[in-house]
Amino acid sequence: MSQKPSxxxxxxxxxxxxxxxxNYIFNTIKSVFQLYGFQQIETPAMENLSTLMxxxxxxxxxxxxxxxxSGDFLTNVNDAELLERNSIKLTNKIAEKGLRYDLTVPFxxxxxxxxxxxxxxxxxxxxxxxxxxxxxxxxxxxxxYQCDVDVVGSDSLLNELELIQIVDEVYRxxxxxxxxxxxxRKILSGIAEIIGEAEKITDITVAxxxxxxxxxxxxxxxxxSKGISQDAIDKLxxxxxxxxxxxxxxNRLKSVLAGSETGLNGVEEMxxxxxxxxxxxIQTKVELDLTLARGLNYYTGAIFEVKxxxxxxxxxxxxxxxxxxxxxxxxxxxxxxxxSFGADRIYDVLNQLNLYPETSEEQTQVLFVSFGENELxxxxxxxxxxxxxxxxxxxxxxxxxMKKQLSYADNKNIPFVAIVGENEMNANKVMLKNMKTGVQxxxxxxxxxxxxxxx
RNA sequence: GUGGUUAUAGCUCAGUUGGUUAGAGCGUCGGAUUGUGGUUCCGAAGGUCGCGGGUUCGAGCCCCGUUUUCCACCCCA
Numbered sequence: 001m002s003q004k005p006s007x008x009x010x011x012x013x014x015x016x017x018x019x020x021x022x023n024y025i026f027n028t029i030k031s032v033f034q035l036y037g038f039q040q041i042e043t044p045a046m047e048n049l050s051t052l053m054x055x056x057x058x059x060x061x062x063x064x065x066x067x068x069x070s071g072d073f074l075t076n077v078n079d080a081e082l083l084e085r086n087s088i089k090l091t092n093k094i095a096e097k098g099l100r101y102d103l104t105v106p107f108x109x110x111x112x113x114x115x116x117x118x119x120x121x122x123x124x125x126x127x128x129x130x131x132x133x134x135x136x137x138x139x140x141x142x143x144x145y146q147c148d149v150d151v152v153g154s155d156s157l158l159n160e161l162e163l164i165q166i167v168d169e170v171y172r173x174x175x176x177x178x179x180x181x182x183x184x185r186k187i188l189s190g191i192a193e194i195i196g197e198a199e200k201i202t203d204i205t206v207a208x209x210x211x212x213x214x215x216x217x218x219x220x221x222x223x224x225s226k227g228i229s230q231d232a233i234d235k236l237x238x239x240x241x242x243x244x245x246x247x248x249x250x251n252r253l254k255s256v257l258a259g260s261e262t263g264l265n266g267v268e269e270m271x272x273x274x275x276x277x278x279x280x281x282i283q284t285k286v287e288l289d290l291t292l293a294r295g296l297n298y299y300t301g302a303i304f305e306v307k308x309x310x311x312x313x314x315x316x317x318x319x320x321x322x323x324x325x326x327x328x329x330x331x332x333x334x335x336x337x338x339x340s341f342g343a344d345r346i347y348d349v350l351n352q353l354n355l356y357p358e359t360s361e362e363q364t365q366v367l368f369v370s371f372g373e374n375e376l377x378x379x380x381x382x383x384x385x386x387x388x389x390x391x392x393x394x395x396x397x398x399x400x401x402m403k404k405q406l407s408y409a410d411n412k413n414i415p416f417v418a419i420v421g422e423n424e425m426n427a428n429k430v431m432l433k434n435m436k437t438g439v440q441x442x443x444x445x446x447x448x449x450x451x452x453x454x455x
Numbered sequence: 456g457u458g459g460u461u462a463u464a465g466c467u468c469a470g471u472u473g474g475u476u477a478g479a480g481c482g483u484c485g486g487a488u489u490g491u492g493g494u495u496c497c498g499a500a501g502g503u504c505g506c507g508g509g510u511u512c513g514a515g516c517c518c519c520g521u522u523u524u525c526c527a528c529c530c531c532a
Contacts, residue, residue, distance in 0.1 A: 004505075009523075059530060062456080102532090130532090135456085137526060144532065294531095314532070342532035371490075406492035421490060435492070 010134070010142025020360040025174070025346055026127055029147050032169045033125040036162055038149050041124050043106040045131075046097045053098075055105045055328070063132045066095040099131040103148040104325070104338070111152055112329040120153030120334075127343070139313050139345050150338025152325070157269060159337050160302050160321065161276040167306055167317060168284045170341065175355050177309040178316070181289040184270050185299050185320070187253060188290075190263015191239055194256065195232040204228065205293035208240060212291065216240065239290060246274050246288045269301060298322045304339055308349050316345045364412060365452055368395035368430070369405040370420045378425050382418070382445060389449050409435060416452060418443075 007013065014022060030040075046067055053061055073094045074082075081090060100106050103126045111118065127147045136142055149166065151159045164180060171178045192201040203226040207219050219240075220233055239256060242249050250267055257263030270288060277286050294303050301321030308316055319339030326334045350356060366386065368379045379395050386393045396405045402419075409417050418430035424442065432448050433440035443451065 006505095006523080057530095059456095063530085132531080134531075135529095136524090140531075146532070316532075318532070340532070345532060369491085401489090402491055403488080404492095408492090410492050417492085419490075423490090431490090433491075438492090440491085 008142070010136035010140075012141065012143075020362050021350065021356050022343070022347055023362065024356060024360070025343055025350065026145075026147070028173050029170055029341055029343070030125070030127065032166055032173065033147075033149050035169070036123070036166055038123045038125040041107075041110060041126055042128060043100070043103070043110055043126070045099060045129070047100055047106055047109070049092075049096055049098045051109050051329075052101060052105060056101055060101060063134055064101055065099040065131045065133050066091055067097040067099070068095055069097075100128075101132060102130050103128060103146050103340070104150070107148065107150060108325045109329055111334065112326050112331045115331065121151050121159075122153055123149075123151050125149040139348055141344060145343040147341035147343055148338060149340075150336050152334050152336035155335050157272050157276065157302075160273050161280065163304065163319065163337065163339050164273075164277060164282055164284075164286060165280060167304075167339065168282050171284065171306070174346065174350065176316075176346070176349055176353070178284060178306050179309060180284050180286045181292045181305045181307065182270070182273070182286055183289055183292040183303050184266035185301055185303060186262045186266025186269065187257070188266075188293060190257040190260035190266060191236070191290075193260045193263065195235040197228050197232045200226060200228055204236075208291050209293035211240065242290060246270075246286070249288050249290070250274075266301075273302065294318060294320065298325060300324075302337065311349045311352050313345055313349060315342070316349060317341045362392075364392045364394050364414045366391060366393040366416045366418055366432075366448070367405070367409045367412075367414045368393065368418045368420060369402060369409070370395070370399065371402070372399045375399070375420045375425065379418075379420055379430075382430065385445050386449065391449065391452055416448075418448065 033040075049064070049066065052064055056063070077090065077093050081093065084090075107124065107126060111122065125148060127145065129143050129145050131143050134140060134142060149163070151162075164182075167178070167180055188205050189198070189201055192198045192204055197204065204223060207222040207226070210222070211219050223233055223236070224230070239253075242252055244252075250271055253267050254264065257267060274286065274288075289305075292303060292305055294305065299320040300323040303320035304318060305315045306317035317339055319337070321335070321337040323335045324332060325336050326332070368383065370376050370379055376395065376397075376399070383393055383395060396408060406417065415435055417433045417435060419433060419440070420430050424430050427442060429442045429444055430448065431440055432443040432451060
């Protein structure tokens with residue numbers, strides 16, 4: 001009575017090889033975060049649904065995984081409610097927890113709840129999986145990791161600079177060519193204001209965000225379908241087609257947005273950020289892209305998006321400035337800015353470009369091969385010594401045939417084997433074999449440590 | 456949520472117009488080789504053809520449903 005095992009839609013297993021590769025990404029990101037003084041936190045996989053609901057819009061609520069209450073969860077539901085078959089209403093009665101959808105909202109909750117233990121500005125990073133009941137497809141999963149780094153409680157644009165520096169450093173270390181696209185919500189608001197459609201800011205930004213994907217014509221169609229006047233659309237055209245250097249674009253915007261205080265404010269912020277980037281000699285290309293909008297409505301200032309140049313994949317990092325994120329949890333006036341590295345997409349990029357380092361630090365360096373109980377016992381103190389010297393080693397735990405033990409080393413890509421039989425025990429040594437060259441020699445513990453240390 | 460697509464051995468995949476006992480490569484295990492891996496040779500194990508129904512004398516193949524895979528849209532990392 002065996003059944004074929006499977007895992008839920010949109011989830012994945014990771015093999016040891018894959019984990020080594022993923023850890024390379026996480027460790028790289030982590031060490032850069034720490035370089036800038038960010039500290040790690042974790043929050044629970046599940047949150048109260050009241051914390052999550054309504055934070056991601058109506059679409060987002062549908063994508064939340066809800067957790068059925070334990071026990072007899074129908075106790076509080078009466079027959080009338082059951083017969084009504086209203087899923088949303090019923091869900092509220094039978095599920096009070098859900099899996100986290102991102103790391104930002106739980107972080108906002110964390111800040112409010114732990115404000116007495118935090119000193120501001122609070123710089124935190126968080127690397128954890130999130131879950132979305134989305135339909136999986138390329139580069140898109142139902143369980144995936146986010147690597148979030150945020151500063152809250154500081155309005156300074158130096159924070160924006162630091163985030164750009166972090167992006168620059170992380171992708172240099174990972175050897176991925178990227179371009180950082182940057183825009184400002186205030187500029188977008190200013191534009192909406194100038195063309196006389198300030199109310200429709202969301203519809204406009206959502207549409208122009210698709211510009212490089214569907215083209216100018218379709219964008220205009222979509223904007224028109226949202227009830228925006230032809231006059232406004234005409235005014236929008238020169239702005240959408242703005243080109244040149246960042247400075248040229250900003251200059252042009254300054255005159256276009258002359259009538260909008262918010263817009264000018266945004267232009268000035270961008271100017272400051274570009275100057276800072278130049279001063280700090282950011283190597284990655286930082287490009288003002290007015291078509292960058294990002295769907296999330298809680299952004300209020302700068303918005304970032306990072307694209308890989310050599311691979312066709314969605315954005316691999318994104319974020320922005322959000323004022324008052326903690327407001328919904330009763331703590332107003334806390335401004336924050338942060339970005340999120342999409343670890344799973346970075347993983348896909350590295351896989352396609354094959355950019356992993358050749359040797360992994362996690363790998364076993366020596367395998368002890370032995371032929372009987374006596375040999376096993378003889379090896380144990382050796383293993384202890386090696387481990388005390390930080391050499392990853394293991395012993396084949398049963399007296400199998402040599403062929404089998406060596407194949408095991410081969411499959412695990414272990415560079416050295418220490419063969420132990422009667423001769424070696426009598427000499428108080430091991431036969432150390434280099435699996436790559438095939439060369440072997442009798443060695444004392446010190447000699448083995450030296451030999452492997454040389455690698 | 457909408458549209459398309461896929462499912463056959465542990466993995467990657469063949470399988471003719473619906474016709475007897477469903478094949479290959481890789482991997483696994485055993486042997487050639489009792490203390491030497493990767494290469495080679497020989498052999499073996501391994502399948503309710505995703506699941507449920509239907510058509511048919513007969514279904515891996517046709518029809519319906521369902522689940523799953525991948526892809527596009529919506530949205531997003």
